[in-house]
Amino acid sequence: MQANIGTIDRALRVVAGILLIALSLFGVIGLWGWIGVVPLATGLFSFCPAYRLLGLSTCKRCQ
Template sequence: MKANIGTIDRSLRIVIGLVLIALSLTGVIGLWGWIGLVPLATGIFRFCPIYTLLGIKTCKHY
């Protein structure tokens, strides 16, 4: 798995994932907040399978 997520994209994914999980834990949005695990995981691993399928890279490594 080659990294295909850049720094800004990675930061946004991690923040959005954590916010969704926190909202779920507080009961604001219910169980749907656990979908935040997806952007959190892709941000941590710097790899997005959908980006690979679409040929998108937001990182500077080639």
């Protein structure tokens, strides 16, 4: 599993994931907020399976 997510992309994914989960926990958006686990996990692992399938990479040091 080679990293394919760059620094800015990674930070945005982690923030978005935490935000969605927090909104769900506080009852603002309901259970759909738990979809935030996906961007959070991809941000933490610096790997996105969809990027791999599409041949994309935002990681400059990995190219």
